[in-house]
Amino acid sequence: DAKTTQPPSMDCAEGRAANLPCNHSTISGNEYVYWYRQIHSQGPQYIIHGLKNNETNEMASLIITEDRKSSTLILPHATLRDTAVYYCIVRVQEDDKIIFGKGTRLHILP
Amino acid sequence: NAGVTQTPKFRVLKTGQSMTLLCAQDMNHEYMYWYRQDPGMGLRLIHYSVGEGTTAKGEVPDGYNVSRLKKQNFLLGLESAAPSQTSVYFCASSLLDRYGYTFGSGTRLTVV
Numbered sequence: 001d002a003k004t005t006q007p008p009s010m011d012c013a014e015g016r017a018a019n020l021p022c023n024h025s026t027i028s029g030n031e032y033v034y035w036y037r038q039i040h041s042q043g044p045q046y047i048i049h050g051l052k053n054n055e056t057n058e059m060a061s062l063i064i065t066e067d068r069k070s071s072t073l074i075l076p077h078a079t080l081r082d083t084a085v086y087y088c089i090v091r092v093q094e095d096d097k098i099i100f101g102k103g104t105r106l107h108i109l110p
Numbered sequence: 111n112a113g114v115t116q117t118p119k120f121r122v123l124k125t126g127q128s129m130t131l132l133c134a135q136d137m138n139h140e141y142m143y144w145y146r147q148d149p150g151m152g153l154r155l156i157h158y159s160v161g162e163g164t165t166a167k168g169e170v171p172d173g174y175n176v177s178r179l180k181k182q183n184f185l186l187g188l189e190s191a192a193p194s195q196t197s198v199y200f201c202a203s204s205l206l207d208r209y210g211y212t213f214g215s216g217t218r219l220t221v222v
């Protein structure tokens with residue numbers, strides 16, 4: 001079973017920051033938070049991951065709360081091409097598989 | 111460097127027919143996975159492999175078999191296709207490192 005809870009859908013205006021929440025209240029100390037996205041009918045794409053510190057790369061930022069029970073993926077300047085389903089996943093780094101939940105469908109509005 | 115390549119991209123089968131889906135990766139990844147995705151649903155793990163010659167069951171393994179005879183290839187077989195196996199199938203591979211999984215573009219299978 002997926003270990004995360006995400007809202008089924010969200011809207012964001014183009015050019016604004018998109019903040020996607022994820023609850024993972026049962027996360028263990030050695031489990032990482034990963035984010036993927038799936039643009040219509042394509043294979044999922046890795047975005048970012050983190051353990052307890054905030055992370056940033058060229059695509060997004062990941063903010064993890066101090067108690068690690070929730071996190072937020074931030075797309076700083078959303079574009080229409082960011083319209084996709086975003087999956088939040090927790091797993092142990094050395095675990096050999098990931099289980100996807102239903103994700104959040106993000107709509108970027110022009 | 112092609113990444114993860116899936117063949118075929120589309121296929122229509124009749125109930126009871128068999129077929130094999132091929133996944134090939136050129137990144138020297140140890141781990142490979144097969145997922146299926148039904149309309150409006152998330153991805154469900156069918157089978158996976160942690161190295162050449164190994165396979166393991168995922169969430170929904172029934173009706174499928176897999177083989178990993180070569181490190182770069184992971185085959186998914188349907189011995190007797192059923193309409194319930196109509197789905198989009200995604201293959202993925204990983205080094206199990208910080209950069210996560212690399213997915214293929216999918217195979218759309220219809221069983222009539």
